[in-house]
Amino acid sequence: MVDGSSRTLPAASYFDAAVYDRERRSIFAAEWLWFACESELETPGSYVAREYAGWRLMVVRAPDGQLRGFHNVCRHRAGPLVDDGAGSCANLVCRYHGWSYAFDGQLRSARDFGVEFDHDEYALLGIRVEMWRGQVFVNLDAGAPSLLEDLRDFFEEAAGFSVESMQLVRLAHHDLACNWKTYADNYLEGYHIPMMHPMLNRMYDAKRYDVVLGDRYCRHSAPARNGGDVNGRWLYRWPNLALNIYGDSMNVEVIVPTGPRTCRVLYVHLFLSLDDPDIDQVIRFSDEVMEEDRAMVEVVQRNLECGAYTDGLLSPKHEHAVAQFQDLVRRSSGETI
Ligand code: FES
């Protein structure tokens, strides 16, 4: 060990199927997860469904105005209630054999089943849904603390910004051939910026890139090279949520595991005004940075899997947020640090 540095996670944790299965349960079935913008769920019957680390989840706006969350899995023989994506439905009817459920999840009718049974025992399986300033989060753990309590310090970082006034402009996704932690590790340090991001490097002084750690989150900053103020916060909250907030725009980046060797990055762009003349340029620039990162993380993934590398070192100067993230990964699996 080199003084002051820490060791990385072992290479196998980036592709081993048993590790992935453990993380599905110990992290993604235990933590608050960003799920949607509330503006996607305005009218009664509107829904968002997505697969999240193998969990098949949906959130729907019930006719009483409440948001409700369920596993998108019918209690008959595991058919889906809705297709993945955003949409609207008049009823919750399973697409396989047509069992229908009320918007509170109660089984209303088991179409032409041939025998009576107790419907109460076959309600949809619920998940928790809570809101923060127009952003919808879910949690599969009924015993978890509330969203606002659990993410309090992280949310306080955004206190001075008009988060709820930001309007959804684009929700893109990028499918990457790497483990979700390969992408998160990369996101959590500015060490690679001078090597990988020429444009970003021209805008910000990467030598003075600074990362401050908080309770399961970190705040990144770097001074602009032109001396101008950077009126914004670049934040990352364990396990998989990045939030970049400025005076007039914000983006939410969410790393969704899709398998031991793949992930999907959801990229949500929100702007204070839909007439903002910078919209196209901001989106183009973030796509460019994403492609620069993709080129590296997909090769890193293959190198992690190649058999030559077992583990490595994290710089205390540049990679302390990576170390914090990896400590939380270890802790989630019950390892003492
Ligand atoms: S699986 Fe849903 S009705 Fe059969």
Ligand SMILES: [Fe+2]
């Ligand atoms: Fe990067």
